[in-house]
Amino acid sequence: MARRAIRKTLEKTPDIRAVATLARVSIATVSRTINGAPVVSERLSKRVWAAIEQLNYFPNTLARSLVSGRSRILGIIVENITNPFFPELIQSFEEIAVANGYEILVSSSNSDPAILTTCVRRMIERKVEGVAVLTFGEEEPVLEQLAYHDIPMVLAEFHLDDPKASTIALDYATGIRAAVQHLAALGHRKIAFLAGPHSIHSAVTRENDFRTALQEAGLAIQKKWIIECNHKPRGGVAGFERLQALASQPTAILCSNDMTAIGVLRAAYLKGLKVPQDLSVIGLDDIDFAEFTLPPLTTIRLSRVELARAAFEALRQQAELPSGSKVQREFLVSTSLVIRGSTGAPPTQPAE
Amino acid sequence: MARRAIRKTLEKTPDIRAVATLARVSIATVSRTINGAPVVSERLSKRVWAAIEQLNYFPNTLARSLVSGRSRILGIIVENITNPFFPELIQSFEEIAVANGYEILVSSSNSDPAILTTCVRRMIERKVEGVAVLTFGEEEPVLEQLAYHDIPMVLAEFHLDDPKASTIALDYATGIRAAVQHLAALGHRKIAFLAGPHSIHSAVTRENDFRTALQEAGLAIQKKWIIECNHKPRGGVAGFERLQALASQPTAILCSNDMTAIGVLRAAYLKGLKVPQDLSVIGLDDIDFAEFTLPPLTTIRLSRVELARAAFEALRQQAELPSGSKVQREFLVSTSLVIRGSTGAPPTQPAE
């Protein structure tokens, strides 16, 4: 025993006991002081803080979480961290979380079910108190694990029949309708849509909303002008090229996300088509970059801040409200059209 | 794997004891089985795995870390997660870490010392086993805390006199020299440099390397053509405008990073200057986007994969090698020129 004590003074990083000894109080008092329990007398509390500072003591979060059963970690799983939409989203989410005393654990699934599975496993093992699944609808099977472990979750674009699951609905329809009407007002009648992968739920939603918007505007739906891409620039290039191979060309292209639109801009440029004189292009997301494309991209804004806030709020309610209390289970994030330089009147004679 | 055991609502989440009971072994045997200790007999090991599956048991990482003293978490602090360079870097780092059984804790300092301080505090509290500080040289004071807590670290572009600190040197000189010579070979004699904030160490290095490269190429250094920007597109726009206000114009602009170059491309476009006919532009980083700017950006590649690998390797050595053993303390990551479409011969008569 004596040996232990000596070694402790000599080399261990300070723990709550060291603080207690130095402050001449019990470890319980140290704990209460740190956690702001209202019972500690000012006299002792002062001694404790002094000792903490003197030893440069940091509480061990691991131990704290273990005993309290609260990790204060929130997980966030995104589709693809390489798409600028997601870092921006993560940043907002982290800010809110940290401001509320949570840590975040980030994972990128890269649309790969195997990776998703290990992400989920790691989240469970780390005892996260909730996870925001922002992969936009390709997740169902894995989520059972989360549900099984009673972990609150919030899903974008996806309903799960679980008492701990909330969902954030994205109102794409409003933004997409505005985009189509903007194009129609400019005089476009031939509008193509470069969709996202159909394996992603929200990509399908966006496409359907486009179809609806077209009809509302009294425009015909041309099957050939609706092409499935992959939400990446390269996909936009490919989609554009497939459009080019067609006998009849659209005068405007609405893209399922900004990355696709960036690819289209690039492909059009190489092809010698001027945007917006020869071709109008609209994106969706409004990533920070959208302002810096050439020309600046007209796009449908999906607010990352709003989305992050909704996700956090949903998780917080599930995690902190006494179970059984009425929590909000449905959130809605809206979209809106941001007009910049990539849209204009169609050419007087059909493009190409 | 389907949910085999339907857990009764009141039952608590299974722990190692539950598994032991069900498998009719001791908890030590369960622990050994999970951790792959080579001593467990196949007979028991089978029973244990069966019990684990039946209960859908996940080990509690918190408890594991607490007792083993190893959190298996690596921290990574980046300058600004909103700059695409960093998500790409994080992704590589995470892949390597996860493949080696580590989790990562990501923080973005946003070049704000206050945020950096809380990042570091959180890392210490979470008992990370090492942290990669990729803020490129604005960090010194805060790092003392890490050193004090004996946490291994690896710093980009920064030497710290601490036994647990390694550093990754970035060989910008090679890439920058190649860029300047590429420009010189094209016929440019008037080359500007849009630097990063001088508060960032690596920005200063890049600028100095540019000066050196200019001299090597026998070109004069024009003070007015070296402008401090902020490594963001908007900074590039501002830098370009300051250049435009000058009496004498450069025919090429080398930028301290790709984000700046993107701003320049945008500003030049608005000004009616054609790239590369009227003006050549070179970036640095080679973010994924660089390929999709208009025109595609000639840039100096700094490999994220290499950087991530070096960072992980440095941390692993410090964390896993027996203390006292010889570890590599210096790493070098190289750069190289990628020629795309934003560079060409200078206009025959001075630009503008």
Added chain:
DNA sequence: GTGAAAGCGCTAACAA
């Protein structure tokens, strides 16, 4: 108000 003591779920030393 304050302290003593009982664990949180797990690993590892030591026994058997």
Added chain:
DNA sequence: TTGTTAGCGCTTTCAC
């Protein structure tokens, strides 16, 4: 090979 047991550093009753 397997089991028993002592903690890891902390929070939280429960006494005083």
